[in-house]
Structures are given as C-alpha cells and as structure tokens.
Amino acid sequence: MIEAVGLTKRYGDKTAVYNLSFQVRPGAVTGFLGPNGSGKSTTMRMILGLDNPTAGSVTIGGHPYRRLPNAPRQVGALLDAKAVHGGRSARNHLLSLAQLSGIPVRRVDEVLGVVGLQDVAKKRSKGFSLGMGQRLGIAAALLGDPRVLLFDEPVNGLDPEGILWVRNLMKSLAAEGRTVFVSSHLMSEMALTADHLIVIGRGQLLADMSIRDFISANSADFARVRTPDGEREGREKLSSALTEAGGHVLPEPDGALRVTGLPLPRISDIAHDGGVRLWELSPHQASLEEAYMRMTQSAVDYRSTTDQKAGLMQPLPPGAEPPVPVPGQGQPGWYAPPPPRHGQPSAPPQGQPGAAPAGPYAGAPAPAAAPHPYGAPGAGAPNPYAQSAAPPQAPPVPAADPTKPEDAR
Structure with a gap:
C-alpha cells in the first residue's frame, strides 16, 4: 500500500504539491488524475524517492522507498519510457536492470514475451517507435515481479490493440492483489480501467473516492x-x-x-x-x-484563447502596406506620374507636353495614377516614385513611313 501524509513540495517560490494525503490500496486499479501542472509527476517522483518532500511523508508498505530492501523487487515503475540507452538492445537493457537487482536472467525473456517484444529483443532501442518504447518500459516495471506498480501515461503512443492489452494487464495485476497506481489524461480509458480515483488540482487533493461515486457527485x-x-x-x-x-x-x-x-x-x-x-x-x-x-474547471492553469483568424484580413496600419504593383512597371517607356496636388491634375513628363508617354499604353488613354501607398496625397508622406531629377526620357520612336514596304521599315 502507498500512503502519503501531508505531502508538500516547494521549488523556490512555487508550491508544486501542498498538504497532500491519500492511500493507494492493493487489489484495485487507482487512477491518478489532474490537469497539466497539478503536481502528479512530482508526487510520483516523491513516492519513488527521486525527489525529497519539503514537508510530510510518503511510504510504501510502511517504509520510505529508499529504505526498502531491494526496492526494484518490491516496486516497479514507468515514469519515462525514453529513459533507455539507445545503443542497447531491448534484451540487454532489461538484462542490465536484472543484474543490478539480482533478478534471474530467465525473467528477462519472460517479460519480453509478456509485452510482445520477443521478436525485436536484439534490436537497438533507438529504432523503437513510441509504442514499442512504452512496452519496453512496462517490461522493466514488471521485471522484479513487484507487489506495487506505478505507471505514468502507460498507453501513450500505443495502438488500439496495445491500449486494450494495457487495460487488461492493469486489471489482471490488481486482481492478483497488487497495488496499481496509474496516471493518465485519457478519461475514456480511465473509465474502463480504474476502480478508484485520486484527483488533484494545483497540488491539492480534490477527490479520493470510487469512480462511481466520483461521477455521481460531479x-x-x-x-x-x-x-x-x-x-x-x-x-x-x-x-x-x-x-x-x-x-x-x-x-x-x-x-x-x-x-x-x-x-x-x-x-x-x-x-x-x-x-x-x-x-x-x-x-x-x-x-x-x-x-x-x-x-x-477551476484548477486549470493553461487555457486556450480563440484563434482570431479574422484579424488576418484587417487592413495594415498606415505606412505598413507594401507597394501596389503597377502594370507595365519596369518596361521601356513606363512612367508613373507623381500624385496630383489638391485640385490639380497630374502633369505630363517633360519633353512630351500634352502627349501620352510612349510604352505599353501608347495609343490608349493614359492609365490612372498609381495609388499612393502611404495614405492621402499631399499629406507630406514620401512618394515612392518621386526622383531628384526629371524622369528619364524614352528614346524617340521614329514614325512609320507608309510608302516603304514592310521589309524596309
């Protein structure tokens, strides 16, 4: 049995867990629920002796984890499926854990079969998928045949068949009288797996009751x-x-x-x-x-806001608009007249009084002035088309002589 009494953990000014007390009894699957940042991972780390509590205590079978004789034979845990040396094969990873804890070698092959990795036992774990890594982590937790098991998101990355397998595994372990403590964010899976729930929010206990009573009460x-x-x-x-x-x-x-x-x-x-x-x-x-x-709902720290896609269609502030492309810009003979002054028409370029400029608009009415990209004309804003000198003159185009044949033109 796992028992926490007044468990508190502070990191500087932040209190991750505060005055948390609960019991995880054998013979049932106990779900551990809470929003992101509520202190679930910190609590599980304190149970396993990876973090020291600031106040309070947590024991397994009446003893702190660090005082348990041969703890891996009594407690199995999966907190991080990626905590594996990528260069080792699945079998060698489990074999090293077994040798450190005095576990028989035959147990390595047994748990590989339990989690379904016997066919890839000699492959390096760095090539494993997320689901295969989860299976290897579960195998490591089962290696010492412990009476107490802790799992943090055990179905993460598993396919539907793998999720069903984990669900049945948890139930079978609890049916054998073991203590099974499972943290997960999958409510649908917890509803099918857990018998009892411990719910925390912002480091404090919110509920400690059977799943049936929890649903009825809320x-x-x-x-x-x-x-x-x-x-x-x-x-x-x-x-x-x-x-x-x-x-x-x-x-x-x-x-x-x-x-x-x-x-x-x-x-x-x-x-x-x-x-x-x-x-x-x-x-x-x-x-x-x-x-x-x-x-x-009142213990959630991270909430999404509405994605304001409509804001992408709002006009840009003055001075931020890109220049408007003008047909024919950059071609020989192209000329953009300066913005007209208040009440005055645009003046034609020097050297061509009263005539339309040569270029792609020759022979057609002169195009309208390019829109001013900086707001109203005449307001003192710079003209992107203005030059220090008069605009360059287009080379004269000789008039066609209708008396000459086409080849001589």
Missing part, C-alpha cells in the same frame, strides 16, 4: 423523454405536467425533453395519467470526462 443525472414526432400538443402537455409535479424540464435540440428532479417511474406515471405516449424514457449519467471537467 454530475447531474437526468431522464430523457421523447414523445412521438408530430404530436406537439402531447409534448407540451407532458412538459407542463412534469413541471407541476416538481420536475425541471429542458428541451433538447432533437425534440426530446431533459427532465431532472423526478425519478423514471414517476415520469412514466405522469405520462400515463395524461394519456401521452412515450417513444423514449431513458436514464442518463454523465461520463467520467464530464464529471472530471466539472470538478477541475
């Missing part, structure tokens, strides 16, 4: 009632009768009614007395995820 049970489609009057009649009987009725988006405050037999009797047919009358209980979210 959710509002209700009944779903549905009348035949199209019988609107019957639905409204039933809603009024249930409200008069002391129930609280809310409409569901699909046309059903959500009823709280009345047991199912009473709802059935009210519908029967009112002559209202029912297509559905079913109880509803919140999931572990819903109950957990309700319990820990």
Whole structure:
C-alpha cells in the first residue's frame, strides 16, 4: 500500500504539491488524475524517492522507498519510457536492470514475451517507435515481479490493440492483489480501467473516492423523454405536467425533453395519467470526462484563447502596406506620374507636353495614377516614385513611313 501524509513540495517560490494525503490500496486499479501542472509527476517522483518532500511523508508498505530492501523487487515503475540507452538492445537493457537487482536472467525473456517484444529483443532501442518504447518500459516495471506498480501515461503512443492489452494487464495485476497506481489524461480509458480515483488540482487533493461515486457527485443525472414526432400538443402537455409535479424540464435540440428532479417511474406515471405516449424514457449519467471537467474547471492553469483568424484580413496600419504593383512597371517607356496636388491634375513628363508617354499604353488613354501607398496625397508622406531629377526620357520612336514596304521599315 502507498500512503502519503501531508505531502508538500516547494521549488523556490512555487508550491508544486501542498498538504497532500491519500492511500493507494492493493487489489484495485487507482487512477491518478489532474490537469497539466497539478503536481502528479512530482508526487510520483516523491513516492519513488527521486525527489525529497519539503514537508510530510510518503511510504510504501510502511517504509520510505529508499529504505526498502531491494526496492526494484518490491516496486516497479514507468515514469519515462525514453529513459533507455539507445545503443542497447531491448534484451540487454532489461538484462542490465536484472543484474543490478539480482533478478534471474530467465525473467528477462519472460517479460519480453509478456509485452510482445520477443521478436525485436536484439534490436537497438533507438529504432523503437513510441509504442514499442512504452512496452519496453512496462517490461522493466514488471521485471522484479513487484507487489506495487506505478505507471505514468502507460498507453501513450500505443495502438488500439496495445491500449486494450494495457487495460487488461492493469486489471489482471490488481486482481492478483497488487497495488496499481496509474496516471493518465485519457478519461475514456480511465473509465474502463480504474476502480478508484485520486484527483488533484494545483497540488491539492480534490477527490479520493470510487469512480462511481466520483461521477455521481460531479454530475447531474437526468431522464430523457421523447414523445412521438408530430404530436406537439402531447409534448407540451407532458412538459407542463412534469413541471407541476416538481420536475425541471429542458428541451433538447432533437425534440426530446431533459427532465431532472423526478425519478423514471414517476415520469412514466405522469405520462400515463395524461394519456401521452412515450417513444423514449431513458436514464442518463454523465461520463467520467464530464464529471472530471466539472470538478477541475477551476484548477486549470493553461487555457486556450480563440484563434482570431479574422484579424488576418484587417487592413495594415498606415505606412505598413507594401507597394501596389503597377502594370507595365519596369518596361521601356513606363512612367508613373507623381500624385496630383489638391485640385490639380497630374502633369505630363517633360519633353512630351500634352502627349501620352510612349510604352505599353501608347495609343490608349493614359492609365490612372498609381495609388499612393502611404495614405492621402499631399499629406507630406514620401512618394515612392518621386526622383531628384526629371524622369528619364524614352528614346524617340521614329514614325512609320507608309510608302516603304514592310521589309524596309
């Protein structure tokens, strides 16, 4: 059994765990839940003697971990699946752990078979996938056949078959009378695996109860009632009768009614007395995820904000707009007139009074002035097209002589 009494851990000004007391009993899978940063990993490290508590104590079987004789034979743990020398094979990794703890060599091959790594036992662990690394970490935890086991996110990276295998493994270990303590963020998996829950938030205990009691205490049970489609009057009649009987009725988006405050037999009797047919009358209980979210909503430190994608379409501040491309810019004969002064038209370039500049717009009406990229013209902002001297003159284009043949032009 694991027992924590007044467990507290501070890192400078930050208190990671404060006055935490709980017991993890044998014969059951105990889930350890809490938001990120709530102190779960710190607590598990103090259980294993990796961190010293600032105050309080935690014992395994009545003794601190560091005082347990041959601790690896009594306690197995998976805290970090990546804590493996990448150059070692899976078998050699387990073999080194076995030799340090006086565990028979045959046990190495046994646990490799248990976790399904017997076919890759001689491969280096640096080539393992995340799921294979998890299996190797679980094998290391099982190596000494311990009576107490701690697992931190044991299904991380596993495929559905691997998750099912871990679930059944945890249950079988607890059924043998072992103490199984599992930390995970997968609520759906905890609901199928754990028998008891310990929930912490911001380093403090929030709940220590069975999973059934936890869901019941942190959710509002209700009944779903549905009348035949199209019988609107019957639905409204039933809603009024249930409200008069002391129930609280809310409409569901699909046309059903959500009823709280009345047991199912009473709802059935009210519908029967009112002559209202029912297509559905079913109880509803919140999931572990819903109950957990309700319990820990005030203990979450990291919350997401709305992604303001619409902000990408807002205009840039003045002076930050890129220059607007102008058709024909950079071609021979191209000329951008300066922005017109207030009430005055643009002046043509010198040397071509009253004539349109030569270039891609020759023979067509002159294009409009390029939009000013710095705001209203005449406000003192620099003109990106202005030059210290007059704009360069385009070379004269000789007029075509219609009396010459095409080849002589």
